[in-house]
Amino acid sequence: MPSKTSSIKKQVILYDLRQVGWLSVLYFLALFLIVPLNIIIKYSNQKTREIVMEKGEVFLYVPEFQWILSITVPVLLGVILFRYMHKKQASDFLHSMPVKRKTLLGHHTIVGLLLLFVPIGLNAIILITIQAVSGIGDYFNASDVLSWLGLVLFLNVFMFVITVFTSMITGMFSLHLVFTYIFSLLPAAVMFLGTYNLSILLVGFPADYYSKSMVRAYSPITYFYDRFLTSQTGNTVYSQVSWLTLTIYAAIAVLLYIAAHWLYVHRRLEETSQSVVYPFMRPVFRFGVIICFMMTGGIFFHTGSASLGWAIFGYIAGSLAGFVLVESILYKTWRVYTNYKSFLVVAGFIVLAFLATYLVKNNYENSIPSVEEVEKVYFGEFYNYEGQGVEPGMEPLYFTNEDDIELVQRLQKQIISAPQDNAWESEESRSTFIVYELENGEKIARSYFYSIEDNTELKRLQSEVENSLLYKHANNAVFNLPKEDVYAVDVQSNNIKQNSIAVTDPQLINKLHEAIKKDIELSSSEAPEELQTYSLDFLTNKDEGFYYTSFDDSYKNTVQVLQEAGIYDDIKVYPEDISSIELNNFDRNKTITVKEESDLNHILDHAVYYSEDEDSYFVTVNLNRGSSMKEELSIEYDDLPQSIKNQLEE
Amino acid sequence: MIKAVEISKKFERKQVLDQVGFQVRPGTIYGLLGSNGAGKTTIMRILAGILKQDKGCVLIDGKAVFENVEIKQRIIFMPDILYFLPQYTVKQMGKYYADMYTNWDQRRYDQLISQFQLENKKVSSFSKGMQRQVAFCLALAAKPDYLIMDEPLDGLDAVVRQRIKGLIINDVAERDMSVLISSHNLREMENLCDDIGIVHKGKMILERNLDDMKSEVQKVQFALRKGQDTQFLNELNILHQEKRGSIHLVIIKADRHEVEALFAAQNPVVLDMLPLSLEEIFIYEMGGAGYAIENILD
Ligand SMILES: Nc1ncnc2c1ncn2[C@@H]1O[C@H](COP(=O)(O)OP(=O)(O)O)[C@@H](O)[C@H]1O
Ligand SMILES: [Mg+2]
Numbered sequence: 019m020p021s022k023t024s025s026i027k028k029q030v031i032l033y034d035l036r037q038v039g040w041l042s043v044l045y046f047l048a049l050f051l052i053v054p055l056n057i058i059i060k061y062s063n064q065k066t067r068e069i070v071m072e073k074g075e076v077f078l079y080v081p082e083f084q085w086i087l088s089i090t091v092p093v094l095l096g097v098i099l100f101r102y103m104h105k106k107q108a109s110d111f112l113h114s115m116p117v118k119r120k121t122l123l124g125h126h127t128i129v130g131l132l133l134l135f136v137p138i139g140l141n142a143i144i145l146i147t148i149q150a151v152s153g154i155g156d157y158f159n160a161s162d163v164l165s166w167l168g169l170v171l172f173l174n175v176f177m178f179v180i181t182v183f184t185s186m187i188t189g190m191f192s193l194h195l196v197f198t199y200i201f202s203l204l205p206a207a208v209m210f211l212g213t214y215n216l217s218i219l220l221v222g223f224p225a226d227y228y229s230k231s232m233v234r235a236y237s238p239i240t241y242f243y244d245r246f247l248t249s250q251t252g253n254t255v256y257s258q259v260s261w262l263t264l265t266i267y268a269a270i271a272v273l274l275y276i277a278a279h280w281l282y283v284h285r286r287l288e289e290t291s292q293s294v295v296y297p298f299m300r301p302v303f304r305f306g307v308i309i310c311f312m313m314t315g316g317i318f319f320h321t322g323s324a325s326l327g328w329a330i331f332g333y334i335a336g337s338l339a340g341f342v343l344v345e346s347i348l349y350k351t352w353r354v355y356t357n358y359k360s361f362l363v364v365a366g367f368i369v370l371a372f373l374a375t376y377l378v379k380n381n382y383e384n385s386i387p388s389v390e391e392v393e394k395v396y397f398g399e400f401y402n403y404e405g406q407g408v409e410p411g412m413e414p415l416y417f418t419n420e421d422d423i424e425l426v427q428r429l430q431k432q433i434i435s436a437p438q439d440n441a442w443e444s445e446e447s448r449s450t451f452i453v454y455e456l457e458n459g460e461k462i463a464r465s466y467f468y469s470i471e472d473n474t475e476l477k478r479l480q481s482e483v484e485n486s487l488l489y490k491h492a493n494n495a496v497f498n499l500p501k502e503d504v505y506a507v508d509v510q511s512n513n514i515k516q517n518s519i520a521v522t523d524p525q526l527i528n529k530l531h532e533a534i535k536k537d538i539e540l541s542s543s544e545a546p547e548e549l550q551t552y553s554l555d556f557l558t559n560k561d562e563g564f565y566y567t568s569f570d571d572s573y574k575n576t577v578q579v580l581q582e583a584g585i586y587d588d589i590k591v592y593p594e595d596i597s598s599i600e601l602n603n604f605d606r607n608k609t610i611t612v613k614e615e616s617d618l619n620h621i622l623d624h625a626v627y628y629s630e631d632e633d634s635y636f637v638t639v640n641l642n643r644g645s646s647m648k649e650e651l652s653i654e655y656d657d658l659p660q661s662i663k664n665q666l667e668e
Numbered sequence: 669m670i671k672a673v674e675i676s677k678k679f680e681r682k683q684v685l686d687q688v689g690f691q692v693r694p695g696t697i698y699g700l701l702g703s704n705g706a707g708k709t710t711i712m713r714i715l716a717g718i719l720k721q722d723k724g725c726v727l728i729d730g731k732a733v734f735e736n737v738e739i740k741q742r743i744i745f746m747p748d749i750l751y752f753l754p755q756y757t758v759k760q761m762g763k764y765y766a767d768m769y770t771n772w773d774q775r776r777y778d779q780l781i782s783q784f785q786l787e788n789k790k791v792s793s794f795s796k797g798m799q800r801q802v803a804f805c806l807a808l809a810a811k812p813d814y815l816i817m818d819e820p821l822d823g824l825d826a827v828v829r830q831r832i833k834g835l836i837i838n839d840v841a842e843r844d845m846s847v848l849i850s851s852h853n854l855r856e857m858e859n860l861c862d863d864i865g866i867v868h869k870g871k872m873i874l875e876r877n878l879d880d881m882k883s884e885v886q887k888v889q890f891a892l893r894k895g896q897d898t899q900f901l902n903e904l905n906i907l908h909q910e911k912r913g914s915i916h917l918v919i920i921k922a923d924r925h926e927v928e929a930l931f932a933a934q935n936p937v938v939l940d941m942l943p944l945s946l947e948e949i950f951i952y953e954m955g956g957a958g959y960a961i962e963n964i965l966d
Binding site: 027029031036109113116117118119286288313572 | 741
């Protein structure tokens with residue numbers, strides 16, 4: 019029998035358009051407001067044109083809005099288009115029609131994509147048109163528009179495909195939306211939770227190292243958030259996108275669509291209104307939810323207490339909460355205890371996982387490569403590590419010398435053997451990130467957060483590293499100063515006197531630079547800081563650098579240069595400059611003015627920069643000449659001279 | 669021809685259908701009877717290609733239905749709870765069906781719609797009974813070879829019910845359409861079905877051709893002359909017997925001609941061959957299997 023049936027069903031398309039067409043129209047309008055109209059308005063106003071508009075980034079004034087639209091509109095679209103799968107009557111109706119499931123899927127997909135392409139594409143056409151016919155063309159070109167189009171479309175299509183996929187998994191309309199976002203965040207969330215929890219269990223496990231760079235690429239939502247936002251910082255959209263990541267995302271989208279197709283063909287329609295339609299997925303779902311809740315619970319209680327005991331409590335509480343939640347979603351009843359066996363199975367897996375972690379714990383924590391294997395070792399804070407966005411002026415510090423490497427290793431061993439749980443309360447804590455780069459190309463990374471208080475050996479090793487020239491050079495911006503770009507130095511007096519002197523004489527700048535470098539190299543990290551401090555701020559033509567360093571009277575060379583230039587006296591406060599000291603209590607309702615010289619000296623000897631103690635008094639030093647800093651210092655009640663205490667008692 | 673061969677289906681762990689088999693011959697109406705939860709709807713959803721049976725097979729003209737567009741072209745399934753596309757009017761629903769079913773007859777649709785005096789409004793604004801009528805118009809205008817209806821006569825008033833029955837019977841006669849109709853009420857099936865199958869707890873417990881049944885069982889009302897006894901009845905298979913005054917009423921399982929001949933030979937004062945209702949046939953013939961049948965006689 020020759021088939022008269024056309025495989026294109028106009029009415030299915032028409033129905034879909036009736037359902038979601040309005041969304042596409044609104045999407046067009048929203049994008050039009052945010053992008054082309056915004057550009058036209060900014061351009062037509064002379065002021066904003068000059069101040070706000072910059073070449074190549076005209077599309078991304080409010081990237082957050084574009085990003086939010088891109089992750090919500092396609093999802094909403096998919097949820098509405100596939101709603102018929104989650105309502106028994108509608109599902110029976112459409113599936114009794116003489117249409118194959120794959121035809122239905124194809125129709126809805128094409129309508130969905132079309133309704134995304136049209137509003138985005140139209141806006142791109144509008145942009146290209148205004149670019150061609152008006153002076154706005156100076157600020158961007160057609161290829162900028164195309165890369166914007168590509169970026170926005172890519173995210174939209176990807177989110178839509180995820181929505182199509184999750185529509186196949188669930189039989190409930192209300193869960194479709196939830197599953198879509200869970201699913202799109204899942205890899206990133208699991209990665210984050212997993213690494214964070216390992217850092218609780220394994221001393222030295224560098225969660226940041228594994229997660230920060232990668233986690234955000236593991237979810238389209240976070241990955242494209244970064245792409246949308248970083249596009250703002252001057253670079254064009256193109257250069258921000260990793261083609262490899264996009265290719266992987268594209269491949270995942272194709273696989274998800276194929277999977278959605280397979281699932282649809284095999285969907286048992288009697289499971290409509292079940293939370294998870296395919297029985298084989300239910301144990302996976304249960305397992306996933308319990309594990310994620312367990313890890314979240316662990317993190318929650320660990321961050322509050324930094325103790326392993328609380329973390330374990332968090333694991334137990336979290337996994338139980340996850341169990342109750344997942345069972346009540348699966349069986350739509352709160353009487354979940356009847357299914358305790360499935361919890362025991364998951365709990366068994368969890369115990370095994372902890373056992374495995376425990377078995378590797380010792381090995382992991384104490385594995386330090388031998389010096390011969392190491393090519394170089396990074397030492398410093400995590401954020402300064404390469405590829406993590408090094409601050410301008412800061413060089414990532416690498417030790418290559420064998421003695422230095424050995425010193426780092428001795429310090430590391432000392433850190434490992436020291437107690438780990440007192441760093442938060444300590445006043446002398448360090449967070450140290452160490453990466454061994456081995457001869458064979460491997461990298462071994464560890465991260466520690468520890469206190470060096472009350473641990474003389476640790477303190478000694480720490481200061482030995484910190485006093486090394488390499489460390490000082492890497493961690494002080496002035497050593498990496500682009501000299502030719504410096505046009506002035508701001509010499510400032512901190513915390514007593516309020517004064518700053520700008521130095522523009524290139525020779526003097528040079529002298530100051532040399533002197534401060536010498537002083538930093540000579541100074542020791544443990545030297546007690548003096549009450550009076552000053553700072554040098556090297557100003558450069560390039561706005562990226564922040565070349566600032568503070569110093570005190572122990573920096574003899576710098577002080578000498580300043581004295582010779584006649585600047586020193588402008589920033590230094592001598593005892594005879596002080597006319598009086600004002601003390602204010604914490605609530606600022608009691609003020610005492612001190613004039614007695616012995617009292618003045620006593621207060622200055624005991625004052626500190628800042629105290630949170632409610633018993634302490636704010637100190638304002640009044641000067642004979644020049645203005646003074648207000649309430650920059652404070653002093654604790656116990657440290658006050660007896661005569662003042664008496665005065666306060668009255 | 670619709671042929672269901674030993675279909676079984678489980679929902680989660682519950683066996684909902686257990687080796688159900690039956691046939692709907694071309695040009696006939698098959699009534700699927702059973703109490704609520706017996707499995708009628710499930711059978712129909714399988715026949716309509718919505719669900720897939722776990723075991724057995726469903727053949728329509730020798731071909732499997734599931735995901736078979738050519739076969740589904742010729743089937744209309746009318747569910748017990750009707751569904752119309754939200755916000756769609758009577759005309760728009762017609763257009764939708766026209767796109768789906770190649771046999772769609774727009775003239776017939778318009779005709780039926782005006783015959784039922786349905787306005788072109790949103791279907792959802794109609795009463796349940798009127799929605800049912802729209803569904804019939806859609807189903808009949810699609811000119812299916814197979815019409816599967818799940819409890820379609822529920823909640824219709826007698827006039828409309830009669831009119832619809834007439835239309836269905838007409839199509840069956842004219843176009844050789846086959847109809848599968850389910851009900852939990854035996855009386856509804858009166859004067860409609862050619863065959864009846866009774867489903868109970870997922871099993872087909874009984875299948876009968878109604879013409880056969882009617883010709884097998886006779887209801888006779890008679891009065892004998894004085895002095896005559898009812899001895900002659902003893903050779904017959906009497907299902908039921910009662911006497912009111914001098915009038916006897918017997919229900920006999922036997923061929924009509926045979927009975928007629930036998931009674932005529934007695935030359936009774938009164939002799940009426942009465943029509944049997946479906947209900948009576950089932951009650952009297954099914955003695956043993958009555959437990960299932962009682963439920964469908966409410
Ligand atoms: N989606 C479903 N999930 C689980 N059980 C179901 C589902 N639908 C129906 N059932 C069960 O299957 C059995 C048969 O239902 P059904 O075919 O609707 O019977 P009928 O139409 O004869 O009233 C009933 O016991 C019912 O509870
Ligand atoms: Mg039913």
